[in-house]
Amino acid sequence: MPTLALDARALEKLVSAAVAAPSIHNSQPWRFRLQPDTSTLEVRADRSRAVPAVDPQGRALHISVGAAVLNLRVAARHLGWAPEVRLLPDPAEPDLLAAVELDASAPVPAPGTEKLYEAIWHRHSIRTPFTGEPVPPAVLDELATAARCEDALLHLPDHAETERLLHLTAEAERRNTADEAQRTESRSWIRTGEVPPYGIPATALGPQDAAGHLPMRDFSAIHAAEHHSPSLFEREPRIAVLATEHDAPRDWLRAGLALEHVLLAATVHGVRASLLDQAMEWPYLRREARDPHRGPGHVQILIRLGYGPEGTPTPRLTAGDIWDST
Structure with missing residues (x-):
């Protein structure tokens, strides 16, 4: 049975899954912070890796962060939590884009969780030709x-x-x-x-x-x-x-x-x-x-x-690179 201890090992798994998400130009414009009193993992925008010429409104940045939040939710379910995701939880903090509460365990795994979790590590953007075989x-x-x-x-x-x-x-x-x-x-x-x-x-x-x-x-x-x-x-x-x-x-x-x-x-x-x-x-x-x-x-x-080759992953920042300890 998976442990529900929100310790360093669990946090590394959660964040590693989150940063495997796609982002515009692989900019990875996110940072993470734990609020231990409420077992809440905050996902914040990192404007230092924005792409202002292409994305002046920050729309693509939000989409990128949203993709990371989905991976985080899947990973939390894989580890046995019943995560509650709140988007834009505090109007006074516009760069706080999501908060994921991890204070409750799931009685049963959400359907399809394990397959989606495994897919996190195999999903890559493919910029080469496909075979032409139609998707059913x-x-x-x-x-x-x-x-x-x-x-x-x-x-x-x-x-x-x-x-x-x-x-x-x-x-x-x-x-x-x-x-x-x-x-x-x-x-x-x-x-x-x-x-x-x-x-x-x-x-x-x-x-x-x-x-x-x-x-x-x-x-x-x-x-x-x-x-x-x-x-x-x-x-x-x-x-x-x-x-x-x-x-x-x-x-x-x-x-x-x-x-x-x-x-x-x-x-x-x-x-x-x-x-x-x-x-x-x-x-x-x-x-x-x-x-x-x-x-x-x-x-x-x-x-x-x-359909085509699986492809290879693009580089990713480590959990330490995007972790906010303050």
């Missing part, structure tokens, strides 16, 4: 259910809508590489030589689509020698649209929870993913990404799903 409808339905569990929606656009979204993504990618501030910021997160435990290692950069159909982010608008040779990507990419009803910081956090829940559920089924978030970085294009036939809603991110 039953798996896609399960991913949509995972998003609904976090008060978000996962839409599966048809062929015409997918083409429209890819066109918007391509336009955003052109803007990203033409805009000096965004281009410079993106380059600054590429790590060459001795790699620090955050950012994008040059070895993790993927190729561009030789057919020009699937607009992958070109982090390496940097040095031609670091570009991969173009490759042919899947002809019919399966794009999923993650959306929320509203568009405030709490909704961005919920989008992060939903994103990671979807990604872990996909990993359980051997489905790989990469994120197409370029259009989300330009307000007009993000508004255009909403499908008018679905009524109100706010698109938070596009997810590319398919």
